[in-house]
Amino acid sequence: MSPHEAVQNTNIRRMAQNARTPSDHDALSKYFENAAKEMQTKADEQKKLLEHYEEKGYLYGRQAQDLKSHTAALLHKYEANVDENIRAAAAPRQMAIEQAKREFATREGQVVNAESRTHSSK
Template identity: 35%
Template sequence: MNTFKIAIIGSLVALSFITSYAFAEAPAVPSGINPNDHIALANYYEDLAKEVSGKLAINQQKLNDYEDHPYYYGRSGQDLSSHLQANIREYKKELFADLQEAELHRKIAAVQQDTQFNKAKADIGEVTTR
């Protein structure tokens, strides 16, 4: 009976790992952009990076203000400081990820454009004259 319980618990744990991978989210592409339009996707991720860099600058300024005048904030100042530092870390990660995505889509668009150009060359070479 004891081994039966262990086997059931083990199978439930294995099933939970399998289902967690099945429901993992892929990065969301906005509904208005064609997934194959990599130039538009690169522009989208660059716009996201600009927004995040603005938020990052605001939080960095707030942290600098706190560090310049910590006596204005009283006891809650340390909580504010750690909260701002955590926000800054997360915004830096998000900014880095957005810039990487933009760069990736720029590279894919360049490869696609080069491939289309090569196809056009091949079509010109196949034309025969009478």
């Protein structure tokens, strides 16, 4: 893990721990969705590269097999990261939805209570 990735992981962990509002959870979910898109782009690049190595391996001589193996490993890593980020995005997305529902219900309850007080005082 690079120092940049370590700092980024710390920031995301802090962001997740401090998420309180639906917009906080939504922002966290969007972060993971964007990370999944970035990993998918990288995976697509590796797929194309792997196809190239498989079709034109003769251009690379003895290195062809190493290049294919390395590219296949990267492809697998990126695809796993896509899945991981999609799963990571689901939890805060669900929390945002549930919290928004609770806030809406609370506001609706306050409106109903205010209306009942208005009607009972007449």
